[in-house]
Amino acid sequence: MNLTKTIAVICTASIMTGAMAINAMAHSHEKSLADVIAGDHRSDKNKARDQYRHPKETLEFFGLKATMSVVEIWPGGGGWYQEILAPYLNEQGTYYSAGYDLSSEKEYTMKNNGRIAARLASDKALYGKAIVTELVPPEKVTISPAGSVDMVLSFRNFHNWQMGGYERDVLKAVYVALKPGGIFGITDHRSPNSKEKDGYIKPSYLLEVAEEAGFVLVAKSEINANPKDTHHHAKGVWTLPPRLRGDKADHDKMRAIGESDRLTYKFMKPATE
Numbered sequence: 001m002n003l004t005k006t007i008a009v010i011c012t013a014s015i016m017t018g019a020m021a022i023n024a025m026a027h028s029h030e031k032s033l034a035d036v037i038a039g040d041h042r043s044d045k046n047k048a049r050d051q052y053r054h055p056k057e058t059l060e061f062f063g064l065k066a067t068m069s070v071v072e073i074w075p076g077g078g079g080w081y082q083e084i085l086a087p088y089l090n091e092q093g094t095y096y097s098a099g100y101d102l103s104s105e106k107e108y109t110m111k112n113n114g115r116i117a118a119r120l121a122s123d124k125a126l127y128g129k130a131i132v133t134e135l136v137p138p139e140k141v142t143i144s145p146a147g148s149v150d151m152v153l154s155f156r157n158f159h160n161w162q163m164g165g166y167e168r169d170v171l172k173a174v175y176v177a178l179k180p181g182g183i184f185g186i187t188d189h190r191s192p193n194s195k196e197k198d199g200y201i202k203p204s205y206l207l208e209v210a211e212e213a214g215f216v217l218v219a220k221s222e223i224n225a226n227p228k229d230t231h232h233h234a235k236g237v238w239t240l241p242p243r244l245r246g247d248k249a250d251h252d253k254m255r256a257i258g259e260s261d262r263l264t265y266k267f268m269k270p271a272t273e
Contacts (some may be wrong), residue, residue: 068094180270
């Protein structure tokens with residue numbers, strides 16, 4: 001090999017080595033989903049519920065990646081999943097918090113909005129890029145620019161939409177927000193014999209209205225199943241932890257059951273319509 005070729009080989013090798021080093025350095029600063037879930041910013045109280053909500057397994061089932069643009073619908077004042085999603089997406093992705101009516105003067109709504117705002121303002125490294133939008137069906141349903149996001153997630157919200165009579169409005173908003181091929185991931189309290197306003201939903205009804213909105217069911221998971229849940233409680237699903245709304249004499253029994261039996265469904269907006 002002549003001198004010119006030798007120099008060229010050495011230079012190429014040096015460039016590749018340097019690129020690999022830079023790439024490795026960049027990845028070393030990335031937070032894995034497991035890192036975020038184990039983070040000190042989450043309280044022990046919230047972490048104690050991981051055994052029922054299985055956040056890592058659930059989000060991996062939906063296909064969440066750190067580079068995605070994701071809407072979380074109604075994260076609530078408690079922000080249980082917001083404390084995971086926003087920090088995980090803060091560096092490389094985009095996180096939308098599609099919350100309650102920002103102009104509402106109702107005490108409950110104002111309190112929840114205040115808690116969300118305080119959380120998102122608390123730490124730029126965790127929440128600095130979060131985008132706040134509103135979901136107030138049927139008037140305010142632009143949860144992100146149309147066709148802009150890779151994923152929309154909903155955790156235990158469908159029963160509220162159904163009780164309010166606007167579940168179709170919400171599913172339409174989700175469909176509009178997603179890119180073609182985008183994913184809608186949802187969990188909720190389930191019971192095949194759900195009664196009106198007991199907090200549970202019938203899986204068959206969710207499938208019906210989701211398909212009506214244009215979604216295709218990709219997969220189901222039993223990650224969040226709880227066979228101990230009988231689905232029949234004095235105060236509906238809220239009899240179980242964490243609410244424990246029923247008779248105090250039954251609280252230990254409810255704690256032994258744990259949180260509700262939940263479905264976990266992964267829908268897709270068709271890549272071609």
